[in-house]
Amino acid sequence: SQKIEQNSEALNIQEGKTATLTCNYTNYSPAYLQWYRQDPGRGPVFLLLIRENEKEKRKERLKVTFDTTLKQSLFHITASQPADSATYLCALSRSNDYKLSFGAGTTVTVRA
Amino acid sequence: NAGVTQTPKFQVLKTGQSMTLQCAQDMNHNSMYWYRQDPGMGLRLIYYSASEGTTDKGEVPNGYNVSRLNKREFSLRLESAAPSQTSVYFCASSPQTGSNSPLHFGNGTRLTVT
Numbered sequence: 001s002q003k004i005e006q007n008s009e010a011l012n013i014q015e016g017k018t019a020t021l022t023c024n025y026t027n028y029s030p031a032y033l034q035w036y037r038q039d040p041g042r043g044p045v046f047l048l049l050i051r052e053n054e055k056e057k058r059k060e061r062l063k064v065t066f067d068t069t070l071k072q073s074l075f076h077i078t079a080s081q082p083a084d085s086a087t088y089l090c091a092l093s094r095s096n097d098y099k100l101s102f103g104a105g106t107t108v109t110v111r112a
Numbered sequence: 113n114a115g116v117t118q119t120p121k122f123q124v125l126k127t128g129q130s131m132t133l134q135c136a137q138d139m140n141h142n143s144m145y146w147y148r149q150d151p152g153m154g155l156r157l158i159y160y161s162a163s164e165g166t167t168d169k170g171e172v173p174n175g176y177n178v179s180r181l182n183k184r185e186f187s188l189r190l191e192s193a194a195p196s197q198t199s200v201y202f203c204a205s206s207p208q209t210g211s212n213s214p215l216h217f218g219n220g221t222r223l224t225v226t
Contacts, residue, residue, distance in 0.1 A: 043217030102154035
């Protein structure tokens with residue numbers, strides 16, 4: 001069965017450093033990969049979408065890579081700030097498929 | 113601009129009781145979804161509605177029913193609540209049903225079944 005795995009442990013980093021989160025998948029051939037941010041007690045908020053034929057995508061301090069050979073996406077937060085502290089979810093979908101499958105998320109804490 | 117609004121925010125039920133979770137969106141989106149989120153697990157799709165008048169089962173539909181009342185509203189009903197249904201329920205919407213369409217989520221309903 002398909003499996004989506006994100007960093008199992010929480011990530012604690014110093015302000016100003018780069019946070020790198022991983023999303024690995026097995027038994028799956030996604031066409032699209034999305035990243036969401038979720039704050040405690042709130043719903044997820046969409047951040048970025050990357051297609052299978054795109055290697056990298058950037059938005060402000062965020063960068064996402066998508067390697068279909070390694071079956072992995074990396075999510076980078078550069079020059080991290082305490083306001084970046086949240087849980088980050090990856091989600092995958094196939095082409096022409098309504099269903100978005102989510103990972104369990106990685107919690108990031110940025111220390112001032 | 114409210115986005116996706118869910119009510120109630122919290123609910124406690126006894127086993128066997130029924131209730132309806134309400135969801136409304138004001139973004140004129142065609143597609144709406146219900147997910148549940150449990151600790152250590154990813155969001156799991158319960159039901160979705162590609163457009164007004166249609167509903168389909170997702171990954172974990174057992175024990176739930178839905179109604180797409182109109183384009184704005186999509187409700188989730190638990191006919192006979194069970195402790196296994198203790199979870200946080202999220203409603204989401206998107207402009208259309210498609211694998212590259214980002215979802216807009218509400219802030220959830222926290223349900224406890226005792």
